[in-house]
Amino acid sequence: MKIKTIFVLALMAGSLVAFAQTNPPAAADQLGSDAKSACSNVPGQQYPKIDSERHAEFRLRAPGAVRVQLDIGGHKYDFIKNNQGVWSVVTPPLVVGFHYYAIVVDGVTVADPASESFFGVSKMMSGIEVPSPGEDFYDAKDVPHGEVREHWYYSLTNSAWRRCFVYTPPDYDSNPTARYPVVYLQHGAGEDERGWSTQGRVNFILDNLIAEGRARPMVVVMDNGGGSAFFATGVRNPAGLMGGTNAPAGTNSSAMAGTNRFGRLFSGPAGRFPDTLLHEIIPMIDATYRTIPDREHRALAGLSMGGMQTRMIGLTHLDAFANLGIFSGGTLGELNATNSPLANPAEFNRLLKVAFVSYGSVERGADSLKSYHDSLVAAGITNMTYYISPGTAHEWQSWRRSFHEFAPLIFRN
Amino acid sequence: MKIKTIFVLALMAGSLVAFAQTNPPAAADQLGSDAKSACSNVPGQQYPKIDSERHAEFRLRAPGAVRVQLDIGGHKYDFIKNNQGVWSVVTPPLVVGFHYYAIVVDGVTVADPASESFFGVSKMMSGIEVPSPGEDFYDAKDVPHGEVREHWYYSLTNSAWRRCFVYTPPDYDSNPTARYPVVYLQHGAGEDERGWSTQGRVNFILDNLIAEGRARPMVVVMDNGGGSAFFATGVRNPAGLMGGTNAPAGTNSSAMAGTNRFGRLFSGPAGRFPDTLLHEIIPMIDATYRTIPDREHRALAGLSMGGMQTRMIGLTHLDAFANLGIFSGGTLGELNATNSPLANPAEFNRLLKVAFVSYGSVERGADSLKSYHDSLVAAGITNMTYYISPGTAHEWQSWRRSFHEFAPLIFRN
Numbered sequence: 001m002k003i004k005t006i007f008v009l010a011l012m013a014g015s016l017v018a019f020a021q022t023n024p025p026a027a028a029d030q031l032g033s034d035a036k037s038a039c040s041n042v043p044g045q046q047y048p049k050i051d052s053e054r055h056a057e058f059r060l061r062a063p064g065a066v067r068v069q070l071d072i073g074g075h076k077y078d079f080i081k082n083n084q085g086v087w088s089v090v091t092p093p094l095v096v097g098f099h100y101y102a103i104v105v106d107g108v109t110v111a112d113p114a115s116e117s118f119f120g121v122s123k124m125m126s127g128i129e130v131p132s133p134g135e136d137f138y139d140a141k142d143v144p145h146g147e148v149r150e151h152w153y154y155s156l157t158n159s160a161w162r163r164c165f166v167y168t169p170p171d172y173d174s175n176p177t178a179r180y181p182v183v184y185l186q187h188g189a190g191e192d193e194r195g196w197s198t199q200g201r202v203n204f205i206l207d208n209l210i211a212e213g214r215a216r217p218m219v220v221v222m223d224n225g226g227g228s229a230f231f232a233t234g235v236r237n238p239a240g241l242m243g244g245t246n247a248p249a250g251t252n253s254s255a256m257a258g259t260n261r262f263g264r265l266f267s268g269p270a271g272r273f274p275d276t277l278l279h280e281i282i283p284m285i286d287a288t289y290r291t292i293p294d295r296e297h298r299a300l301a302g303l304s305m306g307g308m309q310t311r312m313i314g315l316t317h318l319d320a321f322a323n324l325g326i327f328s329g330g331t332l333g334e335l336n337a338t339n340s341p342l343a344n345p346a347e348f349n350r351l352l353k354v355a356f357v358s359y360g361s362v363e364r365g366a367d368s369l370k371s372y373h374d375s376l377v378a379a380g381i382t383n384m385t386y387y388i389s390p391g392t393a394h395e396w397q398s399w400r401r402s403f404h405e406f407a408p409l410i411f412r413n
Numbered sequence: 414m415k416i417k418t419i420f421v422l423a424l425m426a427g428s429l430v431a432f433a434q435t436n437p438p439a440a441a442d443q444l445g446s447d448a449k450s451a452c453s454n455v456p457g458q459q460y461p462k463i464d465s466e467r468h469a470e471f472r473l474r475a476p477g478a479v480r481v482q483l484d485i486g487g488h489k490y491d492f493i494k495n496n497q498g499v500w501s502v503v504t505p506p507l508v509v510g511f512h513y514y515a516i517v518v519d520g521v522t523v524a525d526p527a528s529e530s531f532f533g534v535s536k537m538m539s540g541i542e543v544p545s546p547g548e549d550f551y552d553a554k555d556v557p558h559g560e561v562r563e564h565w566y567y568s569l570t571n572s573a574w575r576r577c578f579v580y581t582p583p584d585y586d587s588n589p590t591a592r593y594p595v596v597y598l599q600h601g602a603g604e605d606e607r608g609w610s611t612q613g614r615v616n617f618i619l620d621n622l623i624a625e626g627r628a629r630p631m632v633v634v635m636d637n638g639g640g641s642a643f644f645a646t647g648v649r650n651p652a653g654l655m656g657g658t659n660a661p662a663g664t665n666s667s668a669m670a671g672t673n674r675f676g677r678l679f680s681g682p683a684g685r686f687p688d689t690l691l692h693e694i695i696p697m698i699d700a701t702y703r704t705i706p707d708r709e710h711r712a713l714a715g716l717s718m719g720g721m722q723t724r725m726i727g728l729t730h731l732d733a734f735a736n737l738g739i740f741s742g743g744t745l746g747e748l749n750a751t752n753s754p755l756a757n758p759a760e761f762n763r764l765l766k767v768a769f770v771s772y773g774s775v776e777r778g779a780d781s782l783k784s785y786h787d788s789l790v791a792a793g794i795t796n797m798t799y800y801i802s803p804g805t806a807h808e809w810q811s812w813r814r815s816f817h818e819f820a821p822l823i824f825r826n
Contacts (some may be wrong), residue, residue, distance in 0.1 A: 014440040107476060
């Protein structure tokens with residue numbers, strides 16, 4: 001198992017590999033005649049457009065600019081200017097799902113005025129939603145819809161007003177005596193509490209699963225796990241923050257032992273997040289919403305940094321959580337690590353009802369995760385479930401699919 | 414009364430006059446040593462900063478750019494580059510409240526990477542929140558907080574999934590048999606259903622008013638009134654759309670008679686909005702939330718284009734609304750206009766419990782609005798209330814204050 005690779009990927013919140021090919025060609029592709037405007041554009045904007053082979057064309061009117069580039073998926077492509085001062089570029093086929101992107105105008109990286117904005121990479125980025133034929137589990141459908149509630153509260157731990165977003169299932173208001181299990185669902189570094197409901201579309205994923213009878217109606221709480229300013233000082237490659245450390249994943253699974261190693265990532269609000277979650281958010285949610293306030297009906301899950309927080313907080317607080325979901329954020333730890341909860345398989349199996357680990361296939365191969373799983377089984381750990389998102393990397397499509405796999409497993413009784 | 418001026422201003426959704434002076438000097442101001450980062454910045458960003466005299470300094474790292482300008486309040490200011498490639502500019506004192514702004518990099522108008530983004534002027538704009546000493550009615554305070562719920566529904570009128578944001582007051586969930594009056598509250602052209610809860614902070618305004626006992630707990634529905642693409646094709650001066658028309662305001666008060674004159678403003682979703690509101694949104698809200706579903710407990714209000722919609726829809730549907738709030742969106746019409754509801758003062762007084770009209774003092778003088786009000790009183794119309802926001806123009810601070818004045822007047826019994 002390539003520990004270092006896992007660590008580095010686990011730290012990267014942006015969509016870093018957006019292309020179907022490992023080495024995309026220079027952008028000289030043609031946009032197909034069946035291209036349509038991306039649904040992520042703001043009203044009235046035709047471009048970016050995407051064709052059925054997932055080429056995307058971006059345009060920018062910039063008669064006075066000297067050089068315009070597209071920054072997407074870790075690659076930069078030069079736009080070409082026409083004689084009206086409109087620049088355009090057509091990309092190689094993009095991977096399905098949501099990708100952050102930016103436009104570089106004479107060296108300045110900015111959001112595309114044609115796109116909606118999404119908080120990622122510690123700033124408001126542009127995003128493009130690439131349709132995935134036959135894959136509609138995250139679309140708005142003709143089913144009952146839950147709500148996403150913006151909920152404000154004052155945090156003593158942070159001495160600040162904070163907000164979380166709370167998904168309540170479709171029957172929450174019409175069934176006023178029902179009580180519901182709760183998932184605490186965390187974003188990645190450089191993102192915030194908006195990520196899961198906007199980029200992730202978790203509300204539509206659950207609406208659809210609940211309508212199909214595949215998931216139990218549940219409340220989802222999306223709060224701010226910190227790390228919002230992770231990329232803010234111009235550090236674009238989070239691998240640089242690793243400082244060559246090659247410690248095994250398992251050594252981080254005891255509380256916030258990794259705090260110092262990760263430097264800024266877990267300083268500030270992220271460093272306070274375990275206390276905020278355990279001592280403020282959970283009690284507030286249990287007091288405010290009709291929850292089932294016990295460990296069996298509580299899950300902690302997250303992507304990337306949120307996955308790391310899930311194992312750091314969750315594995316050390318099995319009194320609070322019986323269900324964990326780690327999406328592109330490491331594993332359950334090493335069997336032989338000091339203080340690992342895996343050291344007592346019977347207790348681990350008894351306490352954890354669901355222990356879910358997932359990755360995108362481009363960031364970690366299925367074989368690697370299967371062999372990790374098999375090693376746990378051989379050691380008597382029988383409650384781990386794993387999932388590999390086909391053809392996707394460290395990006396939102398992996399995490400949408402991960403949640404879609406995770407939600408049906410939890411709260412089954 | 415300068416009808417044409419009112420019309421032009423009523424169409425302009427952006428913050429067009431952000432400066433305390435009518436003719437701001439060239440930007441050579443100094444930032445005071447007490448400057449603080451704007452609360453509208455994204456995490457980790459120091460600039461823009463604002464000092465106690467409301468000078469603001471903006472910065473952008475752009476070593477390769479040839480010219481960088483700040484576009485705020487209808488003025489452009491040149492940034493100056495230092496020898497590290499960091500550009501900066503200090504503005505004259507800004508008006509208090511929220512202002513949209515953008516940065517122009519070698520002629521391309523883009524959002525500032527240091528700022529949160531806000532949908533305005535038909536795209537994701539940057540925004541700066543300028544503190545207003547002693548004026549905190551729109552701040553988060555230590556009072557019970559309501560929620561803002563993102564609510565999705567399918568609209569047959571529009572053949573599209575739509576969302577509205579619904580404010581529910583602090584006691585909504587804890588008081589499960591209570592029923593509430595409802596305000597339908599509309600944004601301006603180039604904005605959308607997000608405007609009132611983000612730029613407008615209407616949730617905090619109501620939380621505070623309710624805590625003070627000054628407003629009755631109420632539900633607020635913020636839907637999309639169309640006009641989102643109004644500025645999308647590069648038309649920056651909406652006055653150009655007027656085509657020299659000088660028709661009196663009153664002639665527009667009968668349904669959507671102005672549809673053709675306003676061209677794109679009321680085409681598409683905005684043209685369908687009266688039907689969407691009356692036949693889809695209101696029935697859905699009354700079926701979904703615990704409302705008091707009668708005209709006395711229903712208000713329609715809006716800013717700019719939303720104010721025009723309030724008079725076009727509201728004044729012609731007094732069977733549906735007994736309370737109207739028109740913020741920077743015209744008046745109740747002319748006394749002598751054909752088909753004006755003002756033609757029958759006794760009936761107008763009987764049907765409309767609250768008829769509220771407001772402007773910012775910079776866009777329309779208090780004397781003008783008072784003389785309009787007095788002319789109505791002389792004609793027997795006794796139920797108009799008016800308000801002038803001191804020192805502000807066609808901008809969010811005028812509309813926050815307008816809502817803060819309007820909410821205590823409605824639903825008093």
